[in-house]
Amino acid sequence: MINLTASSQKQKPKNESWYDEKTLHFGFSLGFNTMDFKITPSQNYLVQDSLYPEVSILNPGINIQIVTDLRPGKHMDIRFLPGVSFGQRVVRYYKGTELFNTNQRLESSFLEFPVLFKFKGDRLNNVRPYVITGLNFRYDLAAKKEYDEEEPIFLKLKRPDLYYEVGTGLDFYLTYFKLSVELKMSTGFRDILASEAPPSHPEFRNAIEKMRSQIWVLAFHFE
DSSP: OHHHHHHHTSOOOOOOOHHHHSSEEEEEEEEEEEEEEEEEEOHHHHHHHOEEEEEOSOOEEEEEEEEEEEEEETTEEEEEOOEEEEEEEEEEEEETTEEOSOOEEEEEEEEEEEEEEEEEOOOBTTEEEEEEEEEEEEEETTSOSSOOTTSOOOOOBOSEEEEEEEEEEEEEEOSSSEEEEEEEEEEESSOOBOSOOOSSOHHHHHTEEEEEEEEEEEEEEEO
């Protein structure tokens, strides 16, 4: 019984992490996202026309990034993860209690340039917890410059936005590399809805006072 107890308390052998001890190391990241809007309806327009906007069921998207990790100290990394992300959001409208018959499907193709601070806990065998925070500049290549009268999309997004990001994750030290599983929330600072309304259907734009972007990301980093 004593031998069994002593054996169970032995620390598991640690996988070597020479890549993690370097001042600078690289990797890549694959992830999945759900993009959302934080919509503030226009109260004046709501009273006049009873048109109420909301985001419908969230749709999955993908993220692809390159990891550059600078290690200034034992428990902190500075990370730069340039990459691309793709996703879409669907805004639907209600008139009174009934669903309006026109949805607004807004696609986004982001170039993104996040700079993040990673604060790491102590390593337990081959696992290390961490939290992460920082800023991410995104530029939406899919945002339209002008309305297309042949396409029934009556909302237009601004292309650049700055996001505040916060998240948590776990580093798993494997035999030949480190796998990190990370969940992160990203919230835009600015109102990304363009001010001009489409000539044909201004009610879709006028029903919204402001609209901020919010993105949830589940990422897998390989370093």
